[in-house]
Amino acid sequence: xxxxxxxxxxxxxxxxxxxxxxxxxxxxxxxxxxxxxxxxxxxxxxxxxxxxxxxxxxxxxxxxxxxxxxxxxxxxxxxxxxxxxxxxxxxxxxxxxxxxxxxxxxxxxxxxxxxxxxxxxxxxxxxxxxxxxxxxxxxxxxxxxxxxxxxxxxxxxxxxxxxxxxxxxxxxxxxxxxxxxxxxxxxxxxxxxxxxxxxxxxxxxxxxxxxxxxxx
Numbered sequence: 001x002x003x004x005x006x007x008x009x010x011x012x013x014x015x016x017x018x019x020x021x022x023x024x025x026x027x028x029x030x031x032x033x034x035x036x037x038x039x040x041x042x043x044x045x046x047x048x049x050x051x052x053x054x055x056x057x058x059x060x061x062x063x064x065x066x067x068x069x070x071x072x073x074x075x076x077x078x079x080x081x082x083x084x085x086x087x088x089x090x091x092x093x094x095x096x097x098x099x100x101x102x103x104x105x106x107x108x109x110x111x112x113x114x115x116x117x118x119x120x121x122x123x124x125x126x127x128x129x130x131x132x133x134x135x136x137x138x139x140x141x142x143x144x145x146x147x148x149x150x151x152x153x154x155x156x157x158x159x160x161x162x163x164x165x166x167x168x169x170x171x172x173x174x175x176x177x178x179x180x181x182x183x184x185x186x187x188x189x190x191x192x193x194x195x196x197x198x199x200x201x202x203x204x205x206x207x208x209x210x211x212x213x214x215x216x
Contacts, residue, residue, distance in 0.1 A: 001199075003167070004029055006175040007160045008202035014156035019142045026209040028137065028154050035133045036161035039122060040168035048118050048169065057124060058085035059117070075116040079127045086120045088113065099186030100179045107179065115176045118166035123158070133161045 007029045011017060020028060043051060052059060074092040078085045093112050100107040107115075126132055134153050143150035163175045184190035 001174050001178060003033055003164060003175050004206055005199055005202055006178055007033055007163070008206055009181070009198055010160050010163065010175075010177050011154070011156050012198070012202060014154055016140055016142050016152050016154060017156075019140050019152075020154065021140075022205065022208055024140075024209065025205050028157055029160065029206070031137055032133050032157040032160040033164050035136075036122065036164035037168055039125065039161070040165045043169060046169075048114050048121065051121060052086075052117065055121075055124070055128070056083065057121070058083070060085055060087050061090055062087040074112075075120055077120040077123050077127075079124060084124045084127065086117060086124075088116065095187075096179055096183050099183045101186075102174065102178065102182060105173070111170075112179070114170055115166050115172070115179070118169050119162045119176070122162040122165040126158075132158070134158045 008025065011020075011025070011028055014020075051057075074096060075086055075088045078087065093116065094109050097107045097109045097112040100112065134155055134157050137154065137157055139151035139153050141149055142152045159177075163177050166172065166176050167174070181190065181195055185192055185195060
């Protein structure tokens with residue numbers, strides 16, 4: 001499945017997605033994809049676990065990953081003055097691998113783990129280098145009243161960049177957020193029809209955005 005479509009699906013989860021002008025959607029998809037690919041190019045051919053050792057990032061296992069309101073975590077980065085680490089929730093990683101069938105392939109638990117290690121590595125790299133895909137992008141106007149305007153950053157752009165970083169570094173066949181949707185479908189939290197509808201909507205959004213870019 002095309003990177004841009006899956007990136008658009010990720011973008012649609014942003015809290016201010018509805019505030020993004022439809023003719024600007026391509027910008028908030030393509031720029032973070034390019035940023036993630038560029039970052040991955042710096043580490044082409046390198047092993048993710050070797051990178052963790054090189055950057056002295058500790059990997060820790062912590063609980064089941066089950067949070068409140070049915071939220072399931074698979075890994076999270078901890079970054080502070082004392083150093084950086086990534087907490088991994090093994091049960092959640094195994095569940096992701098179990099429900100990861102795409103075409104004729106299924107992730108192993110180790111592959112599912114490496115995806116999350118690579119994803120979190122991108123966020124840690126931004127922290128260590130004091131860079132941010134999100135902050136470098138144009139903010140979106142979220143409020144306007146008698147000349148008073150408010151702008152916000154599109155946070156999901158950072159997730160898009162991390163997804164494609166993991167894909168390129170690990171040479172995955174698809175943007176790895178697809179596996180999150182496969183997990184939701186496999187566990188009955190999302191229907192295949194709902195997924196197909198989401199994909200069709202985002203295809204339409206991309207086409208609309210591209211058409212306006214060409215016209216302008």
